Amino acid sequence: MNNFLFVSAENDAIPDCKAGGMGDVVRDVPREISKRDDRVHVVVPSYSRLHKNGIFKTNLHFQLRGVPYTAELYEVIPKKVDKNITHYVIHHPEIIEGGIAHIYHDDPTEPFYNDFIKFIIFCTATAEAIKVGAFGELDIVHMHDWHSAALLFIKKYHPQYQDLKKMRYVYTIHNLAIQGIRPFYDNYASVHNWFPEVQLNHKELMDLRYQDCINLMAVGIRLADAVHTVSPSYKEDVLLPSRRPEFIGGESLENDLQKADNEGRLFGILNASNYNNIRKAEKGFLYRNTVKALFRWLQDTSKKYKADFLAHTGEKIMQYVGNRPKFIVSSVARLTEQKFYFLMRSPEAFEKMLARLGEVDGIFMLLGTGDPDYEEFFRDMSYKHQNFIFTNGQSEDLIDSMYLETDLYFMPSLFEPCGISQMLAMRNGNPCLVHHTGGLKDTVEHMKTGFAFDGATYEQQIENMVLRFDEAISLWQHDKPKWKKIQANAKKARFTWEKSLDEYYKSLYML
Template identity: 70%
Template sequence: MTNFLFVAAENDGLYKCKAGGMGDVVRDVPRQISERGDKAHVVVPAYSRLHKGGTFKTNLHFELRGTIYIAELYEVVPKKEYPNITHYVIHHPEIEAGDIAQIYHNNPVEPFYSDFVKYVIFCTAVAEAIKQGAFGDLDIVHMHDWHSSLVLFLKTFHPAYTDLKKIRFVYSIHNLAIQGIRPFENNYASLRNWFRDIDYDTEQLKDYRYQDCINLMAVGIRFADAVHTVSPSYKEDVLLPSAPPEFIGGEGLELDLQKADNEGRLFGILNGSNYSNIRVAKENQIYKNIIKAIFQWLQEESKKYKADFLAHTGEKVVKFLSKPPSFIVSSVARLTEQKFYFFKRSPEALFEILKKLEEQNGILMILGTGAPEYEELLRSISYEYENLIFINGQSEDVIDSIYMESDLYFMPSLFEPCGISQMLAMRNGHPCLVHHTGGLKDTVEHMKTGFSFDGNTYDEKIRNMVASFDLILDIYNNDKALWKKIQNDAKKMRFTWKKSVDAYYKSLYLCGS
């Protein structure tokens, strides 16, 4: 039996521990490992809340900032129990919940300041727990994004954790654009402040652009035994330099990624999607679920600042209870530059799309929270356009209903390492309109299982994005047979975790399944 540890910032195997697609991966891959008879441990931060009701396992003592820290390891109950999977959280008062999904902090003035502090404590606690044998004798540690990469720093440079070198370390890149860059010195959230007596090599840790800083995404790429991008096309993208906004590639780390590729350490393996034991909402409940969610949010103190807008959205939706729209376009995503850059830079393109949908008695429904400037943009457009339904919150029932009841799923990502939303929409037989980039290339085929747009210049991409709606609405209205075929072919597509994890065992884990 192979013994695995997954280290991540998110785990959707637990309640309220997800902000993005990483949470889905950390939920589903251990389940596949369990089915193969191997053992998986999954550990995430407690964020001052997830340890409550858990079972205390042990105290973890380690030195940071010249003082002894004591963190607590808890075993916690997951959403669903599986044999051979154990879920843990690490609690320490300084591992605080952030303002994004109660996980990440948004520090616009000094990026990653708060998150660096909490993930330093978390990663050191994880290294100490591994050293103590809290997860048994581990064969493979699978880490996810920069939040976990400090475990590799400790394994490489910290004399207390040299025993970790006998374990194989795998590093998955979910979002290369978020790199966890912090100063080496002269800051509370700096490497030297937290590791005062450790002899480390700044040349091996530095960011190429900001050479007085550590780049934690680069640490993961440079020191892992295997590096993994979450789709084959994204692997090809990140080997090339970025030229934004026309092309998003290696984001300054393409030389590290090329080196990993030349050394046979870099692999592009498409994420999977779940096709069994699926959580679903009741059919034909989308507008009732939205209104119910809005009433719940209106009672939350943290939502008071946007109560007027939530009421405005609820008023829009009420009329659909008796007169539903004829065509629903939807999008569920964190509101970030990656997901909605085209709307922020070219709002006139969004206006054109809304006008095309208005002629069709159609709506565009966007659900998400995220960067304040993107929330404000969509709120302001919602006041102006009756057929933009901006659901500025998170609700599993509403999300389930959106995936079940939309006619078209819209995913205009500037770049996309893999994407899971398009897989969930296709699973329900709904065509997607996507930007032809990264993992979206690997999952949506234009005019066969969905629709895609691209262009050699930014302006060409925007024109093609808007023009796509003419094509889609024309097929929907005038060629029902073709529309039905695209729906059926989308529904037949299978991006299974079994296939993905088969590739993990072969290329990342180097062990039989």
């Protein structure tokens, strides 16, 4: 039996610990490993809240900033119990929750200030837990994104943690654009402040653009035994330099990624979707679930600043309860540049698409929270356009209804390491319209399982997005047999964890 440790900022196998696709992966991959009769431990920060109903396991004693620290390791009960998986959280008063999904901080004036502090404490506590054998004798440590990469720094450079070198370390990149860059010196959230006893190898740790800073994403890529991108096409993308906004590639880390590739350490393996034990949603509750979510948020004091808008959305949705639209386009995503840059950059293109929808008595439903500028943009568009319904919040019931009842799922990502939403939409037999990039290239085939747009320049991409949108609606209007065939193909497409895990075992874990 092999013994694994997953180290991550998110884990959707436990309640209230997810902000994006990383949470899904850290939920699903251990379940698939467990089916192979291997053992998995999953550890995430407690964010001062997730430990509250947990079972205390042990105190973890270590040094940071030259002073003694004590963190607490708790076992927590998952949403679904599995005999081979144990879920843990690490609690320390300085590992605090942020405003993004009650996990991450948004520090516009000094990026990564708060997150650096909490993830440094988390990674050091995790190193101590490995050292004292809290997870047993480990074979594989699998880390996710920059939040866990300090573990590799500690293992290599910290004099107290030389014992950690014997197992295999795997590093998965979920979002290369967010890199965890902080100063080496002269700041509370700097490497030297937290590790004064460690001799810093600046060359191996530095960000190539800001050479007085560590880049934790780069540390993960440089120091892991295996580096993994979450789709084959995204692997090809990140080996090339970015040319924003036309193309998002290696984001200044392409040289590190090319080196890892040349050394046989870089692998592109597609994330998968869950086709079993799915939350059961019933058709016909889309509008009811929207109204229920809106009423709940209207009672939440933290949502008071947008109470007028929530009421406006409620009024809009009520008119569709008895008078259903003929065609529904939907999107569910965090509202960020990655997901909706095309619409923010060209509101005219978005308005053309809404006008085309209006011709077939169709509506566009968007659900999400995120960047305040994007939230404000979509609120303004909702006030202006009757057939654009923007639900500015998060609700699992409503998301399930949207995936179930949409006619066309829209995913115009500027870049997409893998993407899970298109797989969830396709699982329900809903064609997707996507930007032909990264993992969307590997999952959506134009005119077979969905629709895709591309272009050499930003202007061409925008133009083709509107064109493909029009083509999709025209196909639905005028060629129902072809539309039904695309729906059937989408539903039949299977991206299974079983297949992906075969690749994990062979390439990443070398088992």
